[in-house]
Amino acid sequence: MAEITYLEAIREGLDExxxxxxNVFLLGEDIGAYGGxxxxxxxxxxxxxxxxxxxxxxxxxxxxxAAAGAAHMGMRPVVEMQFIDFIANAYDMLTNYVATAxxxxxxxxxxxxxxxxxxxxxxxxxxxxNPEAGFIHTxxxxxxxxATAEDAKGLMKAAxxxxxxxxxxxxxxxxxxxxGVMPAGDHVVPIGKARLAREGRHLSIITYAAALHKSxxxxxxxxxxxxxEVEVLDLRSLAPLDDEAIFHTVRKTNRVLIVHEDTRTGxxxxxxxxxxxxxxxxxxxxxVLRVTAHDIPLPYAPALEDFVLPQTDDIVLAARxxxxx
Amino acid sequence: MPxxxxxxxxxxxxxxxxxxxxxxxxxxxxxxxxxLTRSLEERLVALYRQTKVVGGLFRSLGQEADAVGSCFxxxxxxxxxxxxxxxxxxxxxxxxxxxxLKQYMAKGDxxxxxxxxxxxxxxxxxxxxxxxxxxxxxxxxxxxxxMAGVTMTFKMRGEDRVGLVYVxxxxxxxxxxxxxxxxxxxxxxxLVVVIENNGYAYSTPTSKQTAAEQFVDKAxxxxxxxxxxxxxxxxxVYDCTKRAVDRARAGExxxxxxxxxxxxKGHAEHDNQSYVPEGEIERWAxxxxxxxxxxxxxxxxxxxxxxxxxxIDARILSEIDAATDLAEASPFPQPLDALIGVYAxxxxxxxxxxxxxxxxSSLGKERADGWGTYDASKGGPR
Numbered sequence: 263m264a265e266i267t268y269l270e271a272i273r274e275g276l277d278e279x280x281x282x283x284x285n286v287f288l289l290g291e292d293i294g295a296y297g298g299x300x301x302x303x304x305x306x307x308x309x310x311x312x313x314x315x316x317x318x319x320x321x322x323x324x325x326x327x328a329a330a331g332a333a334h335m336g337m338r339p340v341v342e343m344q345f346i347d348f349i350a351n352a353y354d355m356l357t358n359y360v361a362t363a364x365x366x367x368x369x370x371x372x373x374x375x376x377x378x379x380x381x382x383x384x385x386x387x388x389x390x391x392n393p394e395a396g397f398i399h400t401x402x403x404x405x406x407x408x409a410t411a412e413d414a415k416g417l418m419k420a421a422x423x424x425x426x427x428x429x430x431x432x433x434x435x436x437x438x439x440x441x442g443v444m445p446a447g448d449h450v451v452p453i454g455k456a457r458l459a460r461e462g463r464h465l466s467i468i469t470y471a472a473a474l475h476k477s478x479x480x481x482x483x484x485x486x487x488x489x490x491e492v493e494v495l496d497l498r499s500l501a502p503l504d505d506e507a508i509f510h511t512v513r514k515t516n517r518v519l520i521v522h523e524d525t526r527t528g529x530x531x532x533x534x535x536x537x538x539x540x541x542x543x544x545x546x547x548x549x550v551l552r553v554t555a556h557d558i559p560l561p562y563a564p565a566l567e568d569f570v571l572p573q574t575d576d577i578v579l580a581a582r583x584x585x586x587x
Numbered sequence: 588m589p590x591x592x593x594x595x596x597x598x599x600x601x602x603x604x605x606x607x608x609x610x611x612x613x614x615x616x617x618x619x620x621x622x623l624t625r626s627l628e629e630r631l632v633a634l635y636r637q638t639k640v641v642g643g644l645f646r647s648l649g650q651e652a653d654a655v656g657s658c659f660x661x662x663x664x665x666x667x668x669x670x671x672x673x674x675x676x677x678x679x680x681x682x683x684x685x686x687x688l689k690q691y692m693a694k695g696d697x698x699x700x701x702x703x704x705x706x707x708x709x710x711x712x713x714x715x716x717x718x719x720x721x722x723x724x725x726x727x728x729x730x731x732x733x734m735a736g737v738t739m740t741f742k743m744r745g746e747d748r749v750g751l752v753y754v755x756x757x758x759x760x761x762x763x764x765x766x767x768x769x770x771x772x773x774x775x776x777x778l779v780v781v782i783e784n785n786g787y788a789y790s791t792p793t794s795k796q797t798a799a800e801q802f803v804d805k806a807x808x809x810x811x812x813x814x815x816x817x818x819x820x821x822x823x824v825y826d827c828t829k830r831a832v833d834r835a836r837a838g839e840x841x842x843x844x845x846x847x848x849x850x851x852k853g854h855a856e857h858d859n860q861s862y863v864p865e866g867e868i869e870r871w872a873x874x875x876x877x878x879x880x881x882x883x884x885x886x887x888x889x890x891x892x893x894x895x896x897x898x899i900d901a902r903i904l905s906e907i908d909a910a911t912d913l914a915e916a917s918p919f920p921q922p923l924d925a926l927i928g929v930y931a932x933x934x935x936x937x938x939x940x941x942x943x944x945x946x947x948s949s950l951g952k953e954r955a956d957g958w959g960t961y962d963a964s965k966g967g968p969r
Contacts, residue, residue: 287743313743319773324732324766331736334711334721337743339736355763358726359733365929366703367722369711401929401936425931502933 263444269437271411271444272302272376275418276340278448280310283338286422287314289325290342299344300378300437322351326375330360330427333373338422343377346431347391360427361402374421376430379407380472380523381555381571383435386562392471392524392555397429398501398533404453405501407431409474411442413498416451424453433472440475454499456507462493465517465584468508468534470497473521473572480577490585500530508534509542516547517584521577526554548587553580590786590793590867591801592817592847592875605829606656606822611889615899617659617821618885621651621878623903624675627684630907631691635856639915640691642704647672649819649851652877653783654753655679656824657846660832661751664714666737668721668730670753672783672850674706681718682706684907688914695920711737714748727758731767731780738776749835751779751828756796757788759805768841772809775840779831782843783818785850790862803845811841818846819877822884849875 266274280286287310288294288303294317297304307315318325322343329339343349349356356375363369381390397403404426408414414432421428459474460481467477474496481492495511497504512518518538520531531552538550553572561567609617628646635644647654654675658667661680669676674687689697691705698708699722709722721737723730730752738750758764759782771778782802786793799805806813812834816827824846831842849871853860860868885891926936 316774319766319770321732321766321770323729323763324735324770327729327732327763327767328736328739328770331721331733331738332740332743333736334733335737335740336712337740351762354726355729355732359724359729362724364931366699366707366724367709368699368928369709370931404930 263446265441265443266411267438268411268414268440269300269302271415271442272418272432273304274444275415276303277306279419279422280306280314285336286338286340287316288340288342289316289318289329291318291320291344293317293342298342300434303342322348323355326352326355327359329373330355330363330371333371334369338372340374340376340422343375345389346377346379346393347388349375349377349393353396356397356403357400361400364426365402370425371427372425373427374430375427376432378434378437379431380433380435381560381567382472384562384564384567387559390560394431394500395524395528395530398530402426403501404428405431406453406499407471408498409433409436409471409496411440412444413451413457415444416449417453417498419450420453423450428453431471435472451498454502454504456504457496457498458493459496460492460494462491463515464490464492465519465581466493466495466511466515467519467521467577467581468495468497468511469521470500471523473523476572476574477521477577479574480581483578484581488582490581492581503534505537508537512538512542513545516545517587518550519553519580519584520550521553521572523555523571525557526552527557529554548584551580551584553577590849604826606825614885614889615891617655618881618896619899619903620655620675620679621821621881622900623678624651624655625878626903627687627907628674630911632856634692641693644691644856645671645705646852646856647674649871649876650783650785650848651675652821652881653818653824653846653848656821657751657781657828659825660828661749663719665749665751666711666719666721668723668734668752669706670723670755670783671706673753676753677706677720680720682720684910685913688910689917692914693919694914694917695924696917700924701920714746728754728761728763728767731764732770734778735767735771735774735776738771738778739774741777747836749777749779749832751781751832753781753783755788756782756784756793756802757791759802760796768809768843772811772841777835779828779835779842779844782845783848784845785848787850789854801845803843806843809841809843811843812839813843813845815845815847818848819875819880821877821881
């Protein structure tokens with residue numbers, strides 16, 4: 263089987279689910295005739311028609327709300343945010359309407375909201391964000407953020423089949439840089455399960471999305487230069503979090519570094535640290551450390567963006583400090 | 588600027604009087620629903636004063652005609668999404684007094700099992716199996732996009748069903764309203780959007796809500812058909828809505844309606860209406876009460892006897908008494924019920940450690956067997 267990119271893997275996931283289930287349809291801006299700003303949905307309108315790949319006005323509130331209404335009636339809509347930064351426009355609809363629907367009104371709302379996320383691409387303040395933390399904080403939503411092509415496809419299929427709303431963050435830096443060979447058959451990756459990306463015994467890095475690849479680079483360097491065996495856990499799902507996998511690696515290495523591209527204050531690293539503190543305090547040989555973005559709107563100039571975002575060197579430095587504690 | 592009534596031209600422009608052609612039994616049904624709405628709210632006021640209604644109470648006094656007359660124009664397979672002052676529309680669509688009482692009283696066997704307040708509950712899905720009303724949420728305007736999605740499924744599946752969504756004058760200022768109606772218009776969805784212009788959004792008069800002369804003018808900008816009518820004339824509301832529903836059903840896309848009415852009570856029961864000019868409420872009560880007006884139509888034009896109306900009033904009161912007894916006897920929810928059903932999977936959340944001992948493993952069921960009072964298999968009350 264040939265290798266395909268992370269982006270093609272997402273498309274393959276969408277395509278297979280649309281073929282499998284006539285209730286699946288796509289809704290978004292420029293996704294049909296044009297195939298999407300990043301071409302994730304390229305070719306799907308030609309294959310499934312205008313009734314199932316719907317080009318919408320620039321109306322994030324309307325498309326998320328309409329997806330919710332359709333989902334109540336038994337459909338399984340997949341909504342694209344042209345850039346995930348624009349999900350802020352639909353924040354009310356997602357957090358007040360969608361997230362509460364099952365609990366307050368027994369309304370099933372099986373839908374996916376997906377979109378290109380993240381930085382390292384010189385996108386500036388409105389084409390680079392990682393807004394996952396605000397949604398993780400909202401009971402009723404699920405959040406996934408894959409780092410590999412295999413997980414991108416498998417989690418997309420799981421998200422579409424899930425009976426609740428799943429926010430599917432796609433890292434645009436990985437779209438064409440990361441490739442993989444898709445497992446044969448109906449490849450579905452369960453939501454809520456982390457993946458051990460690298461085994462080690464000296465310290466653990468807990469991370470996700472593009473930061474996984476920086477963490478793996480750092481682990482490789484630390485192995486070569488310092489003889490450190492670093493374990494790397496790829497969370498994949500941020501809500502629900504895989505506590506079991508997190509606690510397992512903490513108990514194994516007793517030293518934890520959390521790495522994410524999201525800003526620091528209120529980022530998920532704080533939540534993971536608290537959970538480790540509550541459940542694994544006795545296992546820790548050092549305080550849990552974080553490498554994150556600075557609390558700064560993401561700037562455009564390469565020198566500025568590179569400074570604000572976490573880099574491989576930062577991870578290496580933090581890991582050394584942790585190992586020496 | 589005082590709240591406006593419908594412009595004579597617009598009201599007179601409605602050529603067909605479909606409501607007049609209704610048989611007298613149907614006309615008496617309209618009276619029944621309007622009177623039930625008013626009397627049930629009066630009962631809720633009594634329960635509120637006894638602190639048995641644990642949250643806020645929202646009245647539709649003076650607006651019963653617009654809620655009842657409009658929903659009366661829908662078929663049972665159609666879907667409607669009400670606003671806080673559309674209890675009358677919900678009753679017409681099959682919501683029962685006991686469900687509403689249990690909701691307000693936060694009972695464990697209320698339609699939302701004590702999770703949501705007042706008339707925030709619904710029952711939608713397949714035609715024939717559900718009554719076809721979708722519960723609102725508090726952020727205004729949000730139900731317009733959601734109902735666009737509901738009606739989009741009618742179009743996708745080729746179902747002969749129409750949606751109707753109510754918004755107030757205030758909600759027209761939201762982004763959700765604008766995006767929702769525009770999206771629905773572009774998609775030519777079978778959706779009727781009703782703007783109830785009752786003069787106030789909480790304390791804000793319409794003049795501070797929009798610079799448009801009338802809300803129905805917005806129809807032009809969205810490229811949809813608009814119509815305005817006297818919201819306190821139940822037959823006019825029925826006429827206007829029926830025409831719009833028929834057009835939507837015939838594939839003519841979104842219809843925008845503006846009902847001119849007046850909110851005689853405050854935003855909620857706590858509101859002292861200090862912002863209302865003196866005499867305004869009294870004037871509407873004396874000159875333009877929808878029930879008084881309709882009673883006159885029934886008595887003078889339709890020659891309905893006073894005894895007939897009295898008999899309906901008495902039946903309503905006994906129905907409300909029975910529903911109140913039932914609601915009062917209902918239990919409050921078990922605290923652990925709070926942990927059930929945020930997600931389909933997992934079916935329940937775990938209690939926090941300092942609430943140890945709570946066992947949620949046995950609680951997997953989302954909707955109690957005794958949910959509401961409506962039995963889909965019987966197509967009627969339990």
